Amino acid sequence: MQSLRQAATEAFHRLGLKQRHLGYEELNDPADAPYSPEAQPHWFHTLQVRRLRVQRSRSNSDPMGGKNFENEFQWKTGLQFGTATSYLNLEKLGEGSYATVYKGISRINGHLVALKVIRMKTEEGIPFTAIREASLLKGLKHANIVLLHDIIHTRESLTFVFEYVQTDLAQYMTQHPGGLHSYNVRIFMFQLLRGLSYIHGRRILHRDLKPQNLLISYLGELKLADFGLARSKSIPSQTYSSEVVTLWYRPPDVLMGSTDYSTALDIWGAGCIFIEMLQGAPAFPGVADAFEQLQKIWAVLGVPTEETWPGVSELPNHKPEWFLPCEPQQFRNVWKRLGQLPYKTEDLAQLLLRPAPRDRIPAQDALLHPYFNTLPPPLMHLRDTVSIFKVPGVRLEAEARDIFSPGGRIKPSHTPLTKCW
Amino acid sequence: MKYPESAECRRLAALLEDALARERRLWKAPVFKNHRIQGTDISSFQHQDAILWMDELSQLFKFCPETFALGVSIFNRLLASVKAQQKYLRCIAITSLILAEKINEEDEVIASVKDFVNQSGCNFSTAEIVRMERIILDKLHWDLNTATAIDFIHIFHALVTSGQPRLPQRRHQREPFFHTALWIRQVQHCMACHQLSQFKGSTLALAIITLELERAAPDWFSVFTDLLKKAQVESVELIRCKETADELLSGQELTFPPNALYIFDGGSVARGHPELAPGGAWGRVSHAGRRRRSQAQRKEKDAAEYYDGFGCLYDQGVVPADIGGDPPGSYTPCPPLQPPVS
Incomplete structure (x- = not known):
């Protein structure tokens, strides 16, 4: 006491x-x-x-x-619960x-x-x-x-x-600069998509995905937080405010003023976070406004046309003439880390970061992507409330760089789950 | 990238399962005895009146039907959980709708409590509403996000149109066969009826759809039994609900709110909106002071839905002309209409 x-x-x-x-x-x-x-x-x-x-x-x-x-x-x-004392x-x-x-x-x-x-x-x-x-x-x-x-x-x-969760992904990436361990990226990504698949299956959109809103426990458990902008959504696409989602993680359809977005909104955010974890820097760090943000995106994906994205010309702020013509790039040429990893990593990133929302892979299907094949098979069949760290062999790897202990690698925790969680 | 139909069906089945689970967990309705809510001085008429007022308010503020339905569910759950006095009935009603609005509507549509109070013409102070808000949240343990009849209408509609259970061939290919806009209107209407408030949202939604299926689809029974099984609704319960709803709905020709004003919009003739069937764009302006819609798209979508609704009314013989079977692009006597305010 x-x-x-x-x-x-x-x-x-x-x-x-x-x-x-x-x-x-x-x-x-x-x-x-x-x-x-x-x-x-x-x-x-x-x-x-x-x-x-x-x-x-x-x-x-x-x-x-x-x-x-x-x-x-x-x-x-x-x-009792419910009282301040x-x-x-x-x-x-x-x-x-x-x-x-x-x-x-x-x-x-x-x-x-x-x-x-x-x-x-x-x-x-x-x-x-x-x-x-x-x-x-x-x-x-x-x-x-x-x-x-x-x-x-x-x-x-x-x-x-x-x-109480110790940290969040933004802090974690600050602490371990230069890109995260590829194995850790895989288990963070798996958990992010698992959470998204769960809420999307209930027709709930998070709408504000970004590293600050992904909490990370000392074990490496990732948890979606801050549902203040989330909302549930019935089946027909309704109109949503286009003023949600921090600019860096905002998909091009919403940047061009589309308001009938759906679960693909969160998927784009997940794709941006995937790149950011690998690369150690945001995928599309626009600074000024939606125009600059779009410019960053088109520089990688190419300016869309009616052929590559049917319906794009009907979006309220579709102004292809404002942009220099650019061709779609290989992701591995833009984000060098992808070139050092097996091809399926780049493939998943490409499926998440499709310009047209209807082409983006749903969270549920993304979990079955070959990128996750190296994870133990029981992960695919966990009950909703069971953490992936309950599966033997799943644990966080030591990150290569740590600003708090620059001298050497810190040991990842092997402490069993304490009663705090 | 295309995803197989079966995956979509699996997702719909999971969605339905989740909605049913939420409804099972949260659904509650006040018990009526001798035309009063048991243990209170609230008559069934006053209960109905309060819900009709909520409907009026939700149209005044241009809320989506989901918000109204959620508001009614909060209202009924509270009346079932506490012994409310009649003098607080309207305060509970308006606060339920405000809570539903805060959950469901977009930030820019959310009216301030003060505006809400002023425009609704009720004589509660904001302090009273804020206090009631706290009471409702505490009594319902903050657990407000349930599945309503409107949600089930959407899910069943998606199930039927995605072909699971598969529906027989339409009579006319171009005829709008399923009219969620009209169904939603019917559900909203039924929600005010105290007898129908005794049924769960899933039962009410299925009853309304079954009434329509009986009328329109020759081979409706197999579709119906399949939906019944999926929705885990008891058939006796459903038949009772369906009969009550039928009585209520056939008692009056349900149309869109009266005094609707339509204005010819020449522009939309040329534009030729593909979503809209031959008649063109329809819109509606009620006399009540309307809030301007912030998104043009929403307006167009609504217009399409209202058109669907009208198509259905024609089909039911309310208006004798049947435009459903017209070939695409043909001339119709009705000019395309648009609300005057953009």
């Missing part, structure tokens, strides 16, 4: 947070949560990389920070457009949790992003979808309690 208090106190001092109780902070006063108007647009962990460098070298194998909470902390009995707030992880995320610990069972404190607008009630996220996640139970444990809803504040 003593050390827990001490750790929490230190965390609060470091962050300059007001401390109202010895060792922990209650969650029922959102006014205490620091709010900056230039908040990071995406809530999860964006601040963590910097802090991690000074606080500790990130060790995937040590989620509890070296402390054995169970022995030192008497879990209170009689505590059941959670201790440990440290701030990041700030998003509509929420602040803290690392916390459940006093009910000792699990680490991520506490997403939603800012409430009194005039508008609960933000639609929060309602969407919670109501969708309530129906989604899958090993590759972040788990929503609990909702604490009082008159003044709203907090979602998620499972």
Whole structure:
């Protein structure tokens, strides 16, 4: 107990947070949560990389920070889910457009949790992003979808309690620059497509795929997070806002103003992330606007014509005359890493990054692509809620480069699943 | 790259299975006793009235039918979970619709609570609605995203048109055979009826489709039995639902909202939209203060759906002319119509 208090106190001092109780902070006063108007647009962990460098070298194998909470902390009995007093707030992880995320610990069972404190607008009630996220996640139970444990809803504040996941793909790629181990790319990609196949099978689109929204546990489990922009979709294609999806991961049809997109929207994002993991740099890093973004894409895929993409000329912002004519490139000539890997890697990338949405491979079919043949066969038949790391022989390989331990390779974790997950 | 039809069918079957599971988990309807919701002072008439008002509001704000259906499901689930007082009925109704809107509608369509309150003409304060929002979310454990009758209409429609179960040959090839737009309208209409609110969305959707199949397809029975099996609906339940729906729907000629205004659009004659059958583009403007649609495409799609609906009405003899069998490109007496606001 003593050390827990001490750790929490230190965390609060470091962050300059007001401390109202010895060792922990209650969650029922959102006014205490620091709010900056230039908040990071995406809530999860964006601040963590910097802090991690000074606080500790990130060790995937040590989620509890070296402390054995169970022995030192008497879990209170009689505590219930749904109340703020059941959670201790440990440290701030990041700030998003509509929420602040803290690392916390459940006093009910000792699990680490991520506490997403939603800012409430009194005039508008609960933000639609929060309602969407919670109501969708309530129906989604899958090993590759972040788990929503609990909702604490009082008159003044709203907090979602998620499972705690150490890092995200953006941070992971920052920590291991220059492209990831090809085996790790394969298991991340498999999990990403597995999660997408699950939600797409339920006609739910994520609509905001990017490395920051893919959480990575110390074992290497990948989990789709941040469903604030997701929505469920009935069969006939409806119109969706074209203002979703960060520009870099946005498919050309949406960039050209198409609004009747479907699951192929997320598939394009998955393709971009695939290249980014291999290459260590974003596939299409446009800077200015949709035009520049399209230019980057056409430079690789070639400017589409009615022959290569029937219907393209009917898209609202189809302006082929604005672009210099360019021919489709071999992916391996653009992204050199593909040239060093077996052909099927490039083949999968090409199936994911087709310009015409209807040509993009569905997630379910992509899982059967020969690229994944080298993974153990039982992976194909797992129940939804079972992690791929339950299959013997599946584990993260050591990455070649690590900015936290530049001297040598870090050992991947072989620690069995702790009770935190 | 083409994907085999069977894969699509497998996906549809999985989708149906998931929707049924969600419905099984979440569906709940208020119990009526002596024309009142059991244990409350809410009469079946008031219940129906509240749902009709939700329908009105959802048309006023141009919500998609899915939003209305989700709103009604939230409304009914809450009434089944708590003993509500009649004076809060409308507050529950409007808040249910606001919650459905927040889940289902695009960001730019979502009206602020204040606008919603002002335009709906109800006399609740935003504070009351925000408080009700919290109560509904807590009572329903934030688990709002269920499958509604409209979702099932889409799934069954996809199953029937994708050939699983395969449908017999159409009478006229060009005749629009399945009219989801009309079915959806019928479902919306049925949802207000308190007797029909006792049936699950899957049962109601199947009943409406069966009524149409009986009318239009000579060999409807095999299709029907197959759908019945897939939807895991009890046949006794379905027959009861179908009879009630039939009574309700044949009692009145269900058309699109009254006072619709149509304006001739010469442009669309020349454009020759391939999706639209010979008549050209139809659109509709209701008298209620409409919100401008943000996406032109949506408008066109709606127009196509409304056209489908009209085609069906012709087919049912509401309007004697049958334009369904016209050869492509032929002249029809009806000019293409378009809403005046773009």
